[in-house]
Amino acid sequence: MKTQVEFRSAKFPPYEGEEEQINPGLWGKRLAEYLVQRLEERGIATEEMVAEDWGWYVPVRNEGFRLALCCGHQSGDDDEFLCFTDPSTPVVKKFFKKIDATAQLTRLTDALQQILSSDPELREVVWTEPR
Numbered sequence: 549m550k551t552q553v554e555f556r557s558a559k560f561p562p563y564e565g566e567e568e569q570i571n572p573g574l575w576g577k578r579l580a581e582y583l584v585q586r587l588e589e590r591g592i593a594t595e596e597m598v599a600e601d602w603g604w605y606v607p608v609r610n611e612g613f614r615l616a617l618c619c620g621h622q623s624g625d626d627d628e629f630l631c632f633t634d635p636s637t638p639v640v641k642k643f644f645k646k647i648d649a650t651a652q653l654t655r656l657t658d659a660l661q662q663i664l665s666s667d668p669e670l671r672e673v674v675w676t677e678p679r
Contacts, residue, residue, distance in 0.1 A: 549650070550675040551657055552632040554622065557670045560629065562621070569599045576620030579629055580604035583617060586663040592656065605634070608656060613640045613647050617656065631660060636678035 560582065562575035569577075577597070584594045584606060594617075595607040603620020614634065622628040638650040657675075664673050 549638050549653060549657075550677050551636050551653060552630070552678050553660065553664065553673060553675045554628070554630050555664060555670050555673040556625070556627045557629065557667075558627050559667075559669045560621075561626070570603060570620070571601050573623060574601075574603060574621055576603040576629065579619050579621075579631075580606050583619060583631070583660070583663065587617070587656075587659055590659045590662070592659055603630075608652075610652055613642055613649060615649070615652055615656065617660065632678065633657065 560576065560578040563577055566575045566577055567573065580597050584597065587594055587608070593609040595609060598605040598607070603618060606617045606619065608615040608617060616634040617631060618634055619629065619631040622630045633653055633656055635649055635653070638648060638653050640647040640649045661675070664670050
């Protein structure tokens, strides 16, 4: 299942001091805010974004297991971004059982695909399976 996407855009420059919240050369808060708004327009509720050392973690409201969209600037050119889901695969192990996350991941990745493909300021959108 393709749950990781890379793309290019000049639409999401860093906020002043944002790189101090995560790591030098990394940012993505504007992207995370943009995605939160667009996801909510599609009926996908999120919770408070969290700064991580690699970018921004956007929890998605979900019953039964943790679900999130992770995003940020990639190393390289200032217009390179990466988004991926947590979990990255449709099988979630919780305690001694496996949970099928296919429906929730499909809903999230379909919404993300619609968001990215409908914005003319985003280009070179490439989906991949997690490594």
